Amino acid sequence: MSERRILIDVPTQTLTLSAGTRVLARYPVSTGRNGVGERNGSGCTPRGLHRVRARIGEGCAPGTVFRGRRPTGEICDAALRAAHPGRDWITTRILWLTGCEPGRNRGGEVDTLRRYIYIHGTPSSEPLGEPRSHGCIRMHDAALIALFDQTPVGTPVEIRG
Template sequence: MYFHSYIDPLRAPVAKYSITINVSNRRLTLFQNGKVFKSYPIAVGKPSTPTPRGTFRIINKAFNPGGPFGARWLGLSRKGYGIHGTNNPASIGKAVSNGCIRLHNPNIIELYNLVPVGTSVRIV
């Protein structure tokens, strides 16, 4: 007898993502199934408007929000804060934002395409 192996796409394993943001190192690290998958340089909040520390979740996503938010927006469960692109790429690596986390537009597009709403975001 011949048995054909079949993988049901509805039961296929789904990658689980989480994000850790290190404010002092100005890096966002994306974990896939608990292992480092990608790392990106970021901009963070300036001293007068610091990036909040803690554990949050991505609660919404926006495609091409425009202006200072660049190509994509990932809203956090902390009201008014998010991870987004930028119309000022020279700001990456600096503490210059109003508390949000900025990435280069190609990086936020990649991240946006990978992580679903509900992804855990830990900011340290």
């Protein structure tokens, strides 16, 4: 089987999983509210070639809430969202990205890994298809579980903006 690849297209707010020339799945996403960019602290989604550095949350229940890449013991539901209306929810699974292009998205002030850029879950109440994140790539939980189950460490991820 051909190596799996992920393409995130910022203008269309989509993520495509492929193997060779075959599209396996396409999902709506939400990228950085501040647009694209690589600088630390920008709140932008970094462009270029990345790889999945770590897979976090395998086996956790859908809606599991993460802080600092660790489950908090909470499950995101309507009551929890109402109690914390401004919270940036990271739920269910995390695919932590690392940049592959020194000076563009790796090293110094542009390091994707040190910026904690993930593909992560978000509650189904959160809209997708429009930039709303703090730089990460958000997906609804069910779609993220499907992607996570097909995405080993080292999977190439290209972010086009």
